[in-house]
Amino acid sequence: MKKQLYVITKNWSRHGAFSGYERILNFLNLPFTVAKRFFMPYRMIQFFAKKTRLKNYKSEIVIKEWLLLTNIFKKKTIHILYGDMDYYYLHYVKRFPFNLRSTTLIATFHHPPYELEQRLGYDRPRVLGALDKIIVMGPNQIPFFEKHTNADIKFIPHGINTKYFNYDMSHERTNQILLIGVSHRNHERNIAIIKTVNAQIETEFIVLSTPQTANLYTSIDRVKVITDNVSDAELLAYYQNSKGLLLSLIDCTASNSILEALACGCPLITNNVGAVKDYIPKETGIPVFETDDIEGSVSYIIRLLEDNDYLKTISKKQRDLAKKYDWKVIGKTTEDFILS
Secondary structure, three states: OOOEEEEEOOOOHHHOOOOOHHHHHHHOOOOEEEOOOOOOOHHHHHHHHHHOOEOOOOHHHHHHHHHHHOOOOOOEEEEEOOHHHHOOHHHHHHOOOOOOOOOEEEEEEOOOHHHHHHHEOOOHHHHHOOOOEEEEOOHHHHHHHHOOOOOEEEEOOOOEOOOOOOOOOOOOOOOEEEEEOOOOEOHHHHHHHHHHHHOOOOOEEEEEOOHHHHOOOOOOOOEEEEOOOOOHHHHHHHHHHOOOEEEOEOOOOOOHHHHHHHHHOOOEEEEOOOOHHHHOOHHHOOOOEOOOOHHHHHHHHHHHHHOHHHHHHHHHHHHHHHHHHEHHHHHHHHHHHHHO
């Protein structure tokens, strides 16, 4: 009897309809079932959710995990798409009284090592050790997991919908540089670059941010801060209209912003931390700057603003690279790993 594939996932409103790892489900050719929730008393599931000691572990996940845990009559493969926050109770599947050794547990982890250290507050060898396979979003995560588990670990990059995130070469970009998001962002570096660019050339910086972070940028000249929710269409237009995405990072594995900018040919101005160079290898010819190289980043921005032919060259290189991360490619690689 073939194992049935079950998936535990969530839909993040912040990802919109075209971003986020859960989009991989639209590109899997394997038959699968998405775990559903059922009714349990609220206080009970809240109690068990807190016992995991996981940040962002939601009460509805308790129900999904328990449903699969108690479904003992089927051989199954379970893929938890957000292992950082949606996986805990399923580790009991390999222990008494279940002892379901024929069940295969797979989890994908997204956060960089320093966040995994903070988030995974449980007995790691026991919980992570129950996993048969782990997908990481960046090779920089691998040493962390190798300390706690003998699971088969594979770096499979995050994917991107290149049909939606795209760019028409006949479209003229506006004289603006885009900044997006707050997660793992190095705002101090961003601000230093913005102020140095402002001293040398006139342009506009568009900052899409949360109200909590907006105050860091509001007092800077020629910066427009947008804290309202941005629709999918508006986000796409920002990528397609801007001459660059300034993305200073503290650390990272995968980044939706990196992949979206690549696919839209919006030149990335980013720094070499975490898995950035695993997604943007040197041989692509797309610049990645050291964190302390403010002048290099500034010079690059100015060239993108002034030299339209150079901008088009970088844009094409990015769009060519994005094909490697198309969800069809990533979905097939993931299927092969699940079935191996």
